[in-house]
Amino acid sequence: MSKRARTDSKTSNNSQASSDALTVRVDGASVGSSCAGVTAKDGPAGHHEVTQARTHEGTIQSCRLKVRSWWQTVYGETLGFSVKYVSDNSLPWSANAFETVFRLDDSQESRKVLSLVPERNEIVSEIATYFQKVRPQNLTEQPFVHIRGEEIHVRFQSSVFLQALWKTPPSYKGQPMKLVSKGLGKGGTRVYKAYLPSETKADLEKRLEGKTFPGVEFILADIYEVENLGGGPIFRGDFVLVCSAAVSAILGEKCFEILYPRRRP
Known part of the structure; x- marks a missing residue:
């Protein structure tokens, strides 16, 4: 950002x-x-x-x-994912819904390790043990883990679990796994930025009220407020749009797709 x-x-x-x-x-x-x-x-x-x-x-x-600033959801729903999670632009989104992708630490021979059954079982055990710590007590399901090349794909329909994986990745032989991409409630996610004129948050919300934007799952707005000056909070003008389809414009302003660099598997 x-x-x-x-x-x-x-x-x-x-x-x-x-x-x-x-x-x-x-x-x-x-x-x-x-x-x-x-x-x-x-x-x-x-x-x-x-x-x-x-x-x-x-x-x-x-x-x-005092100046406070924050990102706020002004359109759509984040499906239980925190604003901090969805506004983190250091990672691309996974191709599949509710899926987080890892690779092993650089010091480990990923291709060799991930082709051996005992080591694959150990990786599943590490992820399952981690899952057991963060899951609701009454949950009897388990995450789906599959290995493709040098990537470890972990899928489970829980925003709590996916955010835990993002915050503190599980380890293998004492080394934290490296995040490749993070999951959201839908697959094929595309992220755009748009730059609009600044206005009050209240005026922005009025402009968005009752509007629908096909393909847009939710919109994050950059908001700030200066203490004691009144008239705020203020929309700074920056939008981040999380979409399930291509979007070219929002409220009359052009959208620019954020193309995340693919992390080395």
């Missing part, structure tokens, strides 16, 4: 040094700044906050304008 930083500075007529408010979009990455007194922290539900106390020579003013 995009990261933006904007810094405004002013110099007074009497040449007093000042540090003005800083607004920074934080998405889990460190943000460098030449301004002093800037602090960043994670808020609840994946929100990010950046604050700065404005200082002047001889006085200290408590400006502390």
Whole structure:
């Protein structure tokens, strides 16, 4: 997802040094700044906050304008998957519904290991043991595991299980398996971005109310809010569309497909 930083500075007529408010979009990455007194922290539900106390020579003013930003579902349903999971763009989506794909650690001879029955059984055992820890207690089913070339495909119709696999992959011989792709409620997922004019979240929701977009499963919107200024929250203009079919435009703006690089099997 995009990261933006904007810094405004002013110099007074009497040449007093000042540090003005800083607004920074934080998405889990460190943000460098030449301004002093800037602090960043994670808020609840994946929100990010950046604050700065404005200082002047001889006085200290408590400006502390806080900016929170988050991704929010504004159309459709994520089928039990968290916004953090679906907004992670570091992995492609699996071709099949509710399927996560792994490969072994680089230090392991994947092709040789995955062709041997005892080793294949051990991999299934590791995944099943992991599944037992996170499944609901009353569930008597088990995940489907199949091996294709150097890829390990794990399929089960549970958003809780798939998110657990994404957050902490199972291990084989002490080495965590490497994620190749992650699953969603439908197969053949395509992801697009669109860039719209900024507006209030309330106005955006009014524009979307009652509309249907064929092929679009759900839409994530980039939202921010500046404390104490009023009129917010604000839609920053960025859309992420998770789709089951090709989409060319949304609300009059062109869509750009995100083509994830295929991870080495």
